[in-house]
Amino acid sequence: MERLASFSNDPFDKPPCRGCSSYLSEPYVKCAECGPPPFLLCLQCFTRGFEYKKHQSDHTYEIMTSDFPVLDPNWTAQEEMSLLEAVMDCGFGNWQDVANQMCTKSKEECEKHYMKHFINNPLFASTLLNLKQAEEVQHQETAIPFHPADDPPRPTFDSLLSRDMAGYMPARADFVEEFDNYAEWDLRDIDFVEDDSDILHALKIAVVDIYHSRLKERQRRKKIIRDHGLINLRKFQILERRYPKEVQDLYETMRRFARILGPVEHDKFIESHALEFELRREIKRLQEYRAAGITNFCSARTYDHLKKSRDEERLKRTMLSEVLQYIQDSSACQQWLSRQADIDSGLTPTVPVPSTTGRRSAPPLNLTGLPGTEKLNEKEKELCQMVRLVPGAYLEYKAALVNECNKQGGLRLAQARALIKIDVNKTRKIYDFLIREGYITKA
Known part of the structure; x- marks a missing residue:
């Protein structure tokens, strides 16, 4: 059995007994296995072995009472709380009113006990002093180097x-x-x-x-x-720029939580995430070395140099492919070359590059080497080139449409679109071609 304190003097503040619904008075029993909410019983219901729903009489239990000493052997925990409540209600120094409210101790006992254990107690005094000193140190060590003695900038009004x-x-x-x-x-x-x-x-x-x-x-x-230190905003922003871009984004996102954390805790939180970002980036780099079979840093430097060369070569190929996109349009190619010349000379490009999302006819598909090409006639090859459809896919679509047409005795365009899930324009061209060549008939 465990004795726990119940710090309320008024029995009406406690929940009623689950057995007889009477207001509980100490000591009473609390089931240690049921709850929440706590399952409480008075001593009479407990001795009768009261059971209710999941609660059984053989469950472990706790005796709830405040009849045990805390600071003084002659004062119970309930009397300690009664004394504090009486001093709060009657005021410090009105010991006669405090004693009248407690009803169990005299005026002299109340004054002596309160002064000894709550005023002149060296344990409480040292604890409060340590808390005050820790708070002063925390205020002195601000995260951003801004103090009330700093002279903030003095801008002109409405600037x-x-x-x-x-x-x-x-x-x-x-x-x-x-x-x-x-x-x-x-x-x-x-x-x-x-x-x-x-x-x-x-x-x-x-x-x-x-x-x-x-x-x-x-x-x-x-x-x-x-x-x-949010007064000197420019100084605050300069300090933020020491972080990489990813940590700056995190700083901006987590700024709203600065009101909850102190300045030191908030900056420690950001610094820890910056360190985590650096560690993750370094681990990723080492894993890349290990995947490439590199086991020493001398080889790693050679690998980084070669990787940089490969990236530059890849960039050149990307630029070449971009040129090839505009090679069929002379005006677009000329604009792109003028723009690149401005970029190379350090000027701002004035000629806009036409959007690659504009409607231009795509070049015909090259069927050389594609599987199934030998099964197509010349008209079917021409269709696959213009529609940009590989021969294997065309043959599957053709077989599906022909089989469905034979089953239904005819085929509509809507049925063809429901049968082959591709672009509707391509479906229409295939459907019209098969109708024209006599492979299928309209419904």
């Missing part, structure tokens, strides 16, 4: 740099327009008077609370700007 800095005024260390700049307008007509009803007074208090939350959001955004 490009001023707009980049969101209207920041270095002399006042503030912005021309605040975030949610008109938040104060909701308070301009509010006046608290004694004749207000309770509902009206509560509504006015709610409006003030809303205004307070909007001010907190304004300060939160200012803190993000200050901690991450």
